[in-house]
Amino acid sequence: MEILVTGANGQLGIDLVKELYKRGYNVICPSRYDMNLEDKDKIKEYIMNSNCDAIIHCAAYTSVDKAEQEKGLCLRINKDATEVIAICAKKFDIPMIYISTDYIFDGSKDEEYTEKDIPNPINMYGMSKYLGEKSVISNLDKYYVVRTSWVFGINGNNFIETMLNISKIRNKINVVDDQIGSPTYTVDLSRLLVDILESNKYGIYNATNEGYCTWYEFAKEIFEISNIDIKINPISSNEYKCMAKRPLNSRLSKNKLVESGFQLLPNWKEALTNYIQQRENNI
Numbered sequence: 464m465e466i467l468v469t470g471a472n473g474q475l476g477i478d479l480v481k482e483l484y485k486r487g488y489n490v491i492c493p494s495r496y497d498m499n500l501e502d503k504d505k506i507k508e509y510i511m512n513s514n515c516d517a518i519i520h521c522a523a524y525t526s527v528d529k530a531e532q533e534k535g536l537c538l539r540i541n542k543d544a545t546e547v548i549a550i551c552a553k554k555f556d557i558p559m560i561y562i563s564t565d566y567i568f569d570g571s572k573d574e575e576y577t578e579k580d581i582p583n584p585i586n587m588y589g590m591s592k593y594l595g596e597k598s599v600i601s602n603l604d605k606y607y608v609v610r611t612s613w614v615f616g617i618n619g620n621n622f623i624e625t626m627l628n629i630s631k632i633r634n635k636i637n638v639v640d641d642q643i644g645s646p647t648y649t650v651d652l653s654r655l656l657v658d659i660l661e662s663n664k665y666g667i668y669n670a671t672n673e674g675y676c677t678w679y680e681f682a683k684e685i686f687e688i689s690n691i692d693i694k695i696n697p698i699s700s701n702e703y704k705c706m707a708k709r710p711l712n713s714r715l716s717k718n719k720l721v722e723s724g725f726q727l728l729p730n731w732k733e734a735l736t737n738y739i740q741q742r743e744n745n746i
């Protein structure tokens with residue numbers, strides 16, 4: 464069985480491809496030179512010639528702040544390209560997994576978000592990913608929309624790397640303490656994505672590591688595990704100036720995963736320990 468993975472060089476893509484190989488799949492990994500998501504004809508041509516049996520669409524425009532200034536580019540990649548990919552999947556009658564985000568929600572709910580909650584994105588990235596979801600759902604029956612959050616994986620420009628880099632040049636740091644969510648390790652998410660692909664249980668799923676924290680708590684744990692002595696100062700989102708607004712509540716309920724018989728991901732602290740270990744082995 465041949466699986467086409469977009470964004471195979473991204474944080475998630477790298478681990479997903481490893482997991483697919485481990486489970487015996489052939490994997491087709493178009494680079495941005497083979498299939499640039501800004502070129503609709505190229506996408507169609509590539510997928511039509513690929514003969515794949517399923518598509519996992521990991522590639523995306525992921526610069527949340529920059530998206531506020533590059534709205535057109537962000538929409539072309541996250542909405543328009545996703546629509547073309549979904550139309551190709553329909554034409555071949557093959558399943559498609561679309562990776563989505565907690566940023567489709569406005570964060571105003573007091574409880575965890577379920578798959579049934581109505582999205583209301585508050586930034587351009589979130590809006591573009593929501594429109595991508597809609598293209599997938601409206602074009603396909605055999606779709607999985609998997610919403611994840613706060614992703615970290617080896618080779619990524621993620622929060623953990625940002626914290627570790629800052630600690631090399633500063634001995635104190637301000638970190639936002641009023642946004643709550645779940646960090647998610649790409650190794651753990653990749654296992655679940657392949658389980659989902661093999662299930663034929665189509666639909667929308669929330670999928671993150673277990674447990675919740677704020678960015679401040681996440682940073683504290685990163686420095687503790689890494690034995691780095693640094694003063695961390697908790698601040699509010701209002702005090703942290705950036706281009707894009709972020710939802711205060713990013714907690715995603717995983718009840719549907721349990722009800723559908725999928726194995727939950729480990730707690731985020733365990734995932735973080737594994738990441739730091741993997742990172743040290745790679746250096």
Ligand SMILES: NC(=O)c1ccc[n+]([C@@H]2O[C@H](COP(=O)([O-])OP(=O)(O)OC[C@H]3O[C@@H](n4cnc5c(N)ncnc54)[C@H](OP(=O)(O)O)[C@@H]3O)[C@@H](O)[C@H]2O)c1
Nearest residue numbers: 470472473474475495499500521522523525564611613614
């Ligand atoms: N990062 C997060 O915290 C987070 C949270 C929730 C959901 N997600 C979603 O999870 C998925 C994976 O995220 P990630 O963090 O692994 O992303 P990432 O590391 O930023 O990788 C994005 C991938 O998309 C590819 N890409 C971007 N523009 C392209 C274009 N024009 N043509 C072809 N390929 C293009 C990149 O190609 P190059 O390698 O050539 O640059 C890269 O491989 C995305 O759908 C994202 O929206 C991420």
